[in-house]
Amino acid sequence: MASSKSVLHIITELGRGGAEHMLYKLLSAMDGNLANHHVLSLGSGGPYAEKIRALGIPVHELGMRMGRPNPMLLLRLRGLVRKLNPDLVHGWMYHGILAARLAAQGRPVVAGIRHSIYKLSSEKFATRLVIRAVASLSPSLAALTYNAHLSLDQHRNIGFSSKKACVIPNGFDPDRLRPDPKVGARLRAELGVQPDVFVVLHAARFHPMKDHKGLLQAIARIKDRNMVFLLAGTQVDSGNPALSGIQDDRVYLLGERDDIADLMTAADCLVNSSWSEAFPNVLGEAMACGLPAIATDVGESAAVLGGTGLVVPPRDPEALAKALVQMKDMPQEQRIDLGKRARQRVIETFSLSKVASDYLASIKMFWMPTAGDGPKDVQEKEFLVHVRNRGVYQLAGRSGWGRADFAHHDRCGAPSWPR
Template identity: 45%
Template structure:
């Protein structure tokens, strides 16, 4: 399929970055000559990608517009790689992909964008990001393909003015051999976290960011705990703790011992084995990876109705309105009121839905076919 150069904002632990790693590890790295440019640094995933045999370049940009040194380095990399396809990731990476294509020697490579966000409004975005999104809109007719990871994201961006003729949806894919039930890990994790084997564990996995809805989630769990003494809450994510000013004061002191704030972790698969219910509380998402991962692990989910979450979960879990802690508490309670056998049956249905609709193998095949078709086409 020719040479494919991926251009991404950074390689820290985030959803888009993890999808790129999953695709490369799931077969793209072996089926084409791939390279990756990080606009910033190698982050957490640079070494992982190199271990797959993929060259990683970094521009070492700080936040803001690229300077002359970064542009010169980008030009040098593009002329060295001579890609047939340049794949941008996220708004800044998409913009950089267009710049990189103009720097390429010989016939201009095809350009693909990857939009990983929903776009309910520009208001929550930083001023520079707003300008980058507007630039994406203006440039969108000039690219070959715009990949969205969910239908809602495509609808929102095309309503905003992104070229509708260039759009297509490729959902996130999951390695269901890696993300699978492993009930033998549950007791080990619970012992390590001092959680009773008889407790019902409500889990949440997300770095702290206002759009992840941590405050609403904590309020909902506090409400649940006031009526149930058997519930323990496990929260995983960077800067998620009661010392965070945005979360301070929500959990009453007498309930703090029933919360486990364990920070950023790499063993998410094992931690999910200890959860009876998984909760996604965001007020903005496109296709949340963590929802598919929990479902693949056989954990029934309560999710806010954001992005394509309702379509992903369907009748295997509970969907509630975003930014509504009372509805979130009701959704959690609805799952907790089911028997253990009923929750397990929902978990099996959730896993089967991921296998049937969101397998990594099928998603890798879609990207490979896209790149193959574009390799000899040239610019839009």
């Protein structure tokens, strides 16, 4: 029996990205009998639009062009919200959050922030304006969810309310993401990579913060010819002028791929060279596939690895090169053990079923009123009960994640955790 309750998810776009991927994973993992879901993209098209529709979930597209605000589209959005009449509106990413708040018309709005901000001035001017607008509206939001503790701290420092803020990490499906030597061998053969060659995978769209430049500088420092580097992601191909001049035949530019999980089974390790991250999805996916990883010490990367991989400073090609060589020269048994421990860590701490359950619990409170309380009081009371007792993950030191101990709160009202 379908639920009479509904959630409208408003997201900037449905192209390839971490937020889009996580929205899709959550929708695929949640029980449709507990809530009906609709998704609205401020843009149009994108691979995740079709994937979400394939789940039987309606996807609405506004057709907005980013950087060109159109007041008429806001009127259309408000009209659609009135028509759908959701019990809750969930905004994803800054533009989606702002649109959700402006269109909700009194309905509770949950903000999903999946971005880290090391320096606000590094963001595009238009994005900075949207971030400032969301910060000013944040006290009126029903809840703010982050996928990384660092992200929560950073946003609080630039003016975001922390009264109803919590951290729910990315989740991964260990039944879908798993080691598969047969698939790995097939892909190696297709790429012309010999079985005894050490394969490093880097999977990220081409963007300055992903630091492909630093990765290539690290590769240039490595003289070992028995290594290849598979670089996959949007615009990571020979058509990109920044990459077209690469002369190193150990570097494979694979472009945009739908089979990243399969590529992971063909690799010996994953490398993430970013200088800015919150909680990188690719790291958790590699761990679920039993792949040891090298990550830069940004966002929650070191805590996610929890001792199952290598961590290097960001923007340090020399350190990255040394880590790549160290991983390659490590005894195979040790690398395999790291991969097994990484997969077990995902199963125990970041499983998609657990994260989806906690996410659902965090939104159900907004349509479960208590006698004698007003709607606003109910939301705040239930949210605080939830973060104390159920679904918020907090960082238990650098070594791992665990349920929060909410014996103390900081002066802003946000849960505190041991550092």
